Amino acid sequence: MELIVGVGDMKVSNQPEDVIVTYSLGSCIGVAIYDPVAHVGGLLHYMLPESSLDGNRAKRNPYMFGDTGIPALFKSAYKLGAKKSRVKVVVAGGAQILDQKGFFNIGKRNYLILRKLFWKNNVMIDYEDVGGTYNRTIKMIISDGSIWIKKGGEEYKRIC
Amino acid sequence: MLKLEEIEKRIKRLRPFPPVASRMIEILHSKEKDIKEVVRLISYDPAITGMLLRICNSSLWGRAKKIGSVRQAVVQLGIDRVLNIVLMEFSSWNMKGSQSGYDLKEKELWKHSISSAILSEQISEMTAAEEDSFIFTASLLKDIGKVVLNDLMDDYLEKILALVKSGDRSFVEAEREIFGIDHPTLGGMVARSWNLPSKMVYLIENHHSEDLSSDDKSLSILLLSDYICMMLGIGVGLDGLAYRFYEYQLRRLNITHKDIPEIMLRFYEKMGEIEKLINLT
Numbered sequence: 420m421e422l423i424v425g426v427g428d429m430k431v432s433n434q435p436e437d438v439i440v441t442y443s444l445g446s447c448i449g450v451a452i453y454d455p456v457a458h459v460g461g462l463l464h465y466m467l468p469e470s471s472l473d474g475n476r477a478k479r480n481p482y483m484f485g486d487t488g489i490p491a492l493f494k495s496a497y498k499l500g501a502k503k504s505r506v507k508v509v510v511a512g513g514a515q516i517l518d519q520k521g522f523f524n525i526g527k528r529n530y531l532i533l534r535k536l537f538w539k540n541n542v543m544i545d546y547e548d549v550g551g552t553y554n555r556t557i558k559m560i561i562s563d564g565s566i567w568i569k570k571g572g573e574e575y576k577r578i579c
Numbered sequence: 580m581l582k583l584e585e586i587e588k589r590i591k592r593l594r595p596f597p598p599v600a601s602r603m604i605e606i607l608h609s610k611e612k613d614i615k616e617v618v619r620l621i622s623y624d625p626a627i628t629g630m631l632l633r634i635c636n637s638s639l640w641g642r643a644k645k646i647g648s649v650r651q652a653v654v655q656l657g658i659d660r661v662l663n664i665v666l667m668e669f670s671s672w673n674m675k676g677s678q679s680g681y682d683l684k685e686k687e688l689w690k691h692s693i694s695s696a697i698l699s700e701q702i703s704e705m706t707a708a709e710e711d712s713f714i715f716t717a718s719l720l721k722d723i724g725k726v727v728l729n730d731l732m733d734d735y736l737e738k739i740l741a742l743v744k745s746g747d748r749s750f751v752e753a754e755r756e757i758f759g760i761d762h763p764t765l766g767g768m769v770a771r772s773w774n775l776p777s778k779m780v781y782l783i784e785n786h787h788s789e790d791l792s793s794d795d796k797s798l799s800i801l802l803l804s805d806y807i808c809m810m811l812g813i814g815v816g817l818d819g820l821a822y823r824f825y826e827y828q829l830r831r832l833n834i835t836h837k838d839i840p841e842i843m844l845r846f847y848e849k850m851g852e853i854e855k856l857i858n859l860t
Contacts, residue, residue, distance in 0.1 A: 426811055427847060443812035445820060466811065466847070472840050483847065516806050517749055518824040522836040525810060525843075552743070552821040554812050572682040572736065572817025 424449075424464045427483035431461035431495040435562040442556045444512035446526035448485065448533060448549070449557040450492060451509040453564045454501035460559045461501075463492040464512075467525065468532035485532040503542070507579060509566045510547040511555045526550065546578045580759035581731075586768065589727045593673050596773050599624070600669040603662045607712040608776050612658045614650075621649045627665055633859050634664050639697065639852045663715040667693070670719040671860045673726050680732025681725055681816035688726075690857050691814025692719045697853060698804035698846050705842065706832045711797040717782035718801055723769050724762030724783075728754070736817070743821045750818040751787045763787050789825040799828040807843060811850075 422430040424441040432439060441449050441464040453460040465488040470477030472484070481487035493503065510533060513526035521527075530549050537544065548555065548568055556569040567575040596604075599620055606612055622628055628649055635646040635656060646652045653661050674692050677685040696718035703714065732739075735757050742753035754761040767784025775783075778797075786801055802824070809820045829835065 426850065443815050445812035445815055446810040447812060466843060467840050473844055476844060483844075514810075514820045516809065516820045516822060516824050520826050522826065522829055523806065523810065523824060523839065524836070525839065551819075553819045554809075554815040571819050572740070 424462050426464055427466050427480055427488075429461065429463040429482045429488060429492050429495065431459065431492070431499055432561050433457065433459045433499045437561045438558060439561070440556065440558040444555045444557070445514055446512070446516075446523070446529060448510060448512040448526075448529045449555070450489060450533065451511075451557050451559050451566050452492065452496055452501070452506045453559060453566065454496065454505045455507070455564050456505050457500035457502070458561065458564065459496050459499040459501040460561050460564065461492050461496040462557060462559055463488050465489070465529065468528045485529055486536065489533060489536050507545040507564075507566075508537075508542060509557065509568075509579065510544055510549060511557050511568050513549040514552055514554060515550065517552060548578070586727070586760065586765065590765075590769050590772050593723070593726065593769060596669050596775070600666060601774060603666060604716070604776060604779070607659060607662050607716075608778075614653055614658060617653055617658050617662065618649045621661070621665055627668055630668055630859065631661065631664055634667075634856065635661075637852060637855060637859065639849060639856060640664070659710075659712045663696075663712070666716045667696075667719060667860050670716060673723060674719070675860075676726075678725055678729045678816065680729040680736070681818060683814060683816040686857055687814045687816070688722060689814070689860075690853070691808055692722065693856060693860070694811075694813045694846075694850075694853055695721070695801075695804040695808045697849060698807055698842075699800050701846060701849075702800045702804055702832070702842060705838075705845075706796070706800070706834060708796040708800060708832070711778075711800075713776065713779045713782065714797045714800060717779050717786075717797075718804060720770065720775075720779075721766060721783050721786045721801065721805070722762065724765030724767075727765045727769065728758065728762055731758070740817070743818075748821075749787070749823045750821040751823075753821075761787075787822055789823075789827060791827060794831065796831055799831045802828050803832065803842075807839070807846065811843065811846075 422439045439462040447466045450463045470484040470487045481491045513530040515526040516523045553571040558567040569575045675689045699718045739753045742748045751761045770780040
């Protein structure tokens with residue numbers, strides 16, 4: 420089954436028939452994690468860096484923000500048996516408009532909050548494709564743990 | 580480089596606005612608006628009437644009380660809003676299909692159009708900009724130049740993307756360099772050929788321009804809504820986010836970069852309804 424992750428959304432699965440996909444990441448960030456032993460995968464698509472922008476909305480939907488969405492992604496995968504020491508981590512998105520003064524630097528800020536959280540929690544990124552002006556799509560196949568990225572008008576490429 | 584005759588031939592292939600849409604735009608433009616005429620124009624077409632009532636009762640514009648007639652819709656939502664909703668139907672004719680040259684599947688460009696139109700309304704309210712009855716339809720039609728260029732893209736894509744990747748060209752600048760014309764200028768030509776009002780032509784034609792000569796807030800609103808949709812990945816094709824934004828356009832609206840997340844958050848609440856709306860049009 421195709422599980423589509425919308426903007427400010429997250430899905431986890433341990434069902435071999437599932438494919439998790441998030442289309443068209445602009446300045447948003449997609450985080451894909453997969454445990455190859457437990458065969459558990461999860462995909463998050465967050466739109467803004469910090470929940471302090473709107474605490475109430477973050478309570479209703481933690482997946483809108485990086486600082487609440489990322490921990491929620493990992494916790495949901497752990498519930499299905501994933502272990503932090505085994506998960507591979509893929510990050511994509513964070514694109515930016517061509518903007519001389521950085522008024523639209525949300526892509527960059529989205530990426531910085533992720534780096535900060537990962538650094539604090541000793542999470543290593545296995546592959547990242549971040550920044551530039553491209554929109555991206557991430558697809559994860561639960562049965563074999565393969566993760567694919569489509570960038571701009573290019574075809575899907577298997578990245579791990 | 581595209582020749583003028585080739586461009587004109589391509590513009591003629593589009594399905595133009597029908598006379599009833601032109602009349603509706605004239606009414607939008609006029610100060611004296613005849614409610615009876617608006618009701619008559621819409622009621623004449625049962626399909627349009629049905630579409631209008633379905634949309635009026637969606638939660639994007641809906642009121643607690645169900646709207647059951649064109650007249651009631653006009654009274655409750657106002658003439659401008661009703662006309663803009665009806666004009667969505669005519670705008671969708673050319674915008675709904677897939678634009679594979681830009682790597683946009685069916686309805687993706689249309690989703691971008693509707694989203695930026697709704698966002699334009701939201702930003703107009705937020706910035707208390709003087710009401711501009713054209714901004715909604717201009718937002719819907721602003722990328723019609725992409726529809727004209729779409730089937731040429733395959734042959735020139737590599738060159739265009741190479742220019743963009745080189746880092747110093749926006750997508751519009753690359754289009755201009757390769758085709759001799761860009762999609763906003765082409766959109767303006769389409770709007771002119773359909774006899775749309777000069778204000779609407781201006782907005783479509785300049786939707787990626789800095790235009791320091793103008794103090795027109797509508798243009799800034801149109802641009803800002805377009806860019807926020809791109810950031811949210813709504814109907815974004817292979818051109819991605821490779822467009823320029825100029826500080827002046829934000830200053831014209833008296834907003835700062837700090838306001839952008841709030842605009843995104845407010846718009847986020849409407850995204851589910853917009854998905855439904857795409858299927859209603």
